[in-house]
Amino acid sequence: MNALTPAVSTGPLPASRKIHKPGAIHPQIRVPMREISVHPTAGEPPVTVYDPSGPYTDPAVETSIEKGLARLRHEWILARGDVEGCDGRHVRPEDNGFATGERLTPEFPIRNRPLEAKQGKAVTQLAYARAGIITPEMEFVAIRENLGREILRGKLERDGEAFGATLPDFVTPEFVRDEVARGRAIIPANINHPESEPMIIGRNFLVKINANIGNSAVTSSMAEEVEKMVWAIRWGADTVMDLSTGRNIHNIREWIVRNAPVPIGTVPLYQALEKVGGIAEDLTWEVYRDTLIEQAEQGVDYFTIHAGVRLHYIPLTVDRVTGIVSRGGSIMAKWCLHHHRESFLYEHFAEICDIARAHDVSFSLGDGLRPGSIADANDAVQFAELETLGELTQIAWAKDCQVMIEGPGHVPMHKIKENMEKQLAVCGEAPFYTLGPLTTDIAPGYDHITSGIGAAMIGWFGTAMLCYVTPKEHLGLPDRNDVKIGVITYKIAAHAADLAKGHPAAKVRDDALSRARFEFRWEDQFNLSLDPETARSFHDQTLPKEAHKVAHFCSMCGPKFCSMRISHDIRAEAQKEGMAAMAAKYREGGDLYLPADETGAPLIPQPREPS
Secondary structure, three states: OOOOOOOOOOOOOOOEEEEEEEOOOOOOOEEEEEEEOOOHHHOOOOEEEOOOOHHHHOOOOOOOOOOOOOOOOHHHHHHOOOEEEOOOOOOOHHHHOOOOHHHOOOOOOOOOOOEEEOOOOOOOHHHHHHOOOOOHHHHHHHHHHHOOHHHHOOOOOOOOOOOOOOOOOOOOHHHHHHHHHOOOEEOOOOOOOOOOOOOOEEOOOOOEEEEEEOOOOOOOOHHHHHHHHHHHHHOOOOEEEEOOOOOOHHHHHHHHHHOOOOOEEEOHHHHHHHHOOOOHHHOOHHHHHHHHHHHHHHOOOEEEEOOOOOHHHHHHHOOOOOOOOOHHHHHHHHHHHHHOOOOHHHHOHHHHHHHHHOOOOEEEEOOOOOOOOHHHOOOHHHHHHHHHHHHHHHHHHHOOOOEEEEEOOEOOHHHHHHHHHHHHHHOOOOOEEEEOOEOOOOOOOOHHHHHHHHHHHHHHHOOOEEEOOOOOOOOOOOOHHHHHHHHHHHHHHHHHHHHHHOOOOOHHHHHHHHHHHHOOOHHHHHHHOOOHHHHHHHHHHHOOOHHHHHOOOOOOOOOOOOHHHHHHHHHHHHHHHOHHHHHHHHHHHHOOOOOHHHHOOOOOOOOOOOO
């Protein structure tokens, strides 16, 4: 590894090991999960959790950023017989913002020949699902979603309100195929990103989260962005969007994709804008089309396309408090007004679908007119654009392209459910993918919290994937620590939504941690948490000694006032005297008034004898 090669975070999380489960239909697949061990005194099996971190947390795998990850899906893709190699387009100066010399990020050392569909073929997971084919990707997803719960069948509790979602007790490959065929779920899996481990986005599966990374014209580098990607998936990001602007977009993206075990999304419009010197009015369909092909050949798994920004919608934004806040939306609005015509994204959407169909690039239909303040939430222009996204969904589905729909934004809590209901109705139950939403506008610096509240709610109502928000939202480009805070915040929101929906396996980890807490197994509490490092650090601030890790109290209450320690004493006493007898005794003692016939006293007071 040389000075130009980034060092990234590797190694297992505490008390964790990578395990792999084989396929049945496709025995060659090995599905990764993380197994968290607990202390032997617990007498409990390890807890299996979903793990998008790839080989970076597996000490048995040696990773080399210069070589990229193993091409996990390459043979699966070739075996289907519907793809062929192509020469692809060559990298041009404009692809990297005309950067030269020391300003130019080095190219990734290995160039694989890109694949594309054979003439007349659709190579999307949607096309296969509609044909009744269970692909290796579909079986991989089914095993992954179950979290090893086949051994827990019959023991899992179903408790929650799913708002029409259909959460099976056990996810089968056929269930996955059917959900994809119906358009209710997508498996983002570009044929040129064989390094990715298949995952699924849909409301009948675990709620997923996305982390945004990307350099800007003023800060960041390839090394930082690759590390941000690895760091984000270490803490639980299911997909990563590269929203780079400025120079070196192509080369930075190549380094990210070749080292990413999760789907990578982009907004192609950003790079297209750089190719025309940042002047929105100079954008053309030809420049944009070339950018789509460039990114599809690199292996980008999903594109955000702001094709819903219609010319006649733009005047409706004038009276908004915050106007148009989407970067992509504002770029296309400016183009439409200058040329006084519909955007080339809308006019050429069918051709965009043809490019996606040939590489299996999924669509994330962008909400370019989303509300950027709670004052603008659920207004006419927001829902008008949503109607257009529903129309575009039908066009994409007719071309066998996978689709999810982007959503707001800034929405107060009492208006969140309406967003979910309208999206399901208008967009044919295509997966919803939302940014938060932020539930109040008064907390710059804490918008990971304001948005986490909305994310948990809309995830419960049916949103399939939540785009994280970091503490730097509205303030600056997030750094490594901001990325972690954003991911952990959104893992909490997604998990809270899974619990509320009644996901059959969601409670397993909660219950394991609760038992560890009640039994004062401090190490297990740390290790079972979403962020073991922070949990341990907080405990160490006041009780740093090793002996404190077996103490039956914490610094909050101390040894005399610990409620759980007192509960242990009560439990021990109750077991001595017999639970049932104690309960009856305390129940009687707790009643201020007892029925007269239970006291033995006469129902009618007797007259007193005269004195």
